[in-house]
Amino acid sequence: MQEPEDEAREMTFQPAQLAIHESDAALATCVAERVADLAAQAIAIRGEFRLALAGGETPRRCYEQLRYLPVNWAHVQVFFGDERCLPRGDKQRNDTMAYATLLDHVAIPPANIHTIAAEYGAYDAARNYAMLLNDYAPLDLVLLGLGEDGHTASLFPGNPATELSDAAVAVFDAPKPPPQRVSLGLHTLQRAQHRIFLVTGAGKRAALQAINDGASLPAARVGLSEWHIDRAAMPEFY
Ligand code: 6PG
Secondary structure (H helix, E strand, O other), X not given: OOOHHHHHHHOOOOHHHEEEEOOHHHHHHHHHHHHHHHHHHHHHHHOOEEEEEOOOOOOHHHHHHHOOOOOOHHHEEEEEOEEEOOOOOOOOOXXXXXXXXXXXXXXXXXXXXXXXXXXXXXXHHHHHHHHHHHOOOOOOEEEEEOOOOOOEOOEOOOOHXXXXXXXXXXXXXXXXXXXXXXXXXXXXXXXXXXEEEEEOOHHHHHHHHHHHOOOOOHXXXXXXXXXXXXXXXXXXXX
């Protein structure tokens, strides 16, 4: 039985997990190249690459660069780490940003893009997405952002949805608007072959410090991940 403090020590960032970048632009370039590399590996081995895109603003530059890299998009299935319960096409939706920066600019078959129908409400959308994910699990790569409170996707600290075992979960009372969302469940994130976090800006320092100190925040619970962090976000521990 692992002692709690042992588990906490395991959550300290290992050097192999960390890539520290001088700028958010350098981080975006590096992560875009990592996505292209993992795509080539998965397609060579299994003929398909199952990628979940992160929401929020941090991945924007990465997606804008990814569209110019040699990815065999016909063999890529795109999913979303989470979606906000807003009308389709709303500027604040995560899929709206993904289409504008990447998906409208690459030769991916529309049927390969699996958006979350969050406009129909969190419960129905989560149930439908969980059924879809059961046909594709495990995902090859999940891109993730980090919230200032240590959330990732739409799994927020202390929110009941974070503890659910479903493949996709309905989120209510999210502290980051909008309050209703749909998220990949924690187990789906944990089961993915690879996880890459993109973290930029001084606003994320406190969350990174807390994770390094062993806080059991949602972003610290997804399993071994690559952490791509820019200098501005790096806490004093490095
Ligand atoms: C969302 C995202 C969320 C995001 C973090 C970081 O819907 O808001 O999925 O998890 O990744 O909150 O957001 P920024 O990249 O905008 O800082």
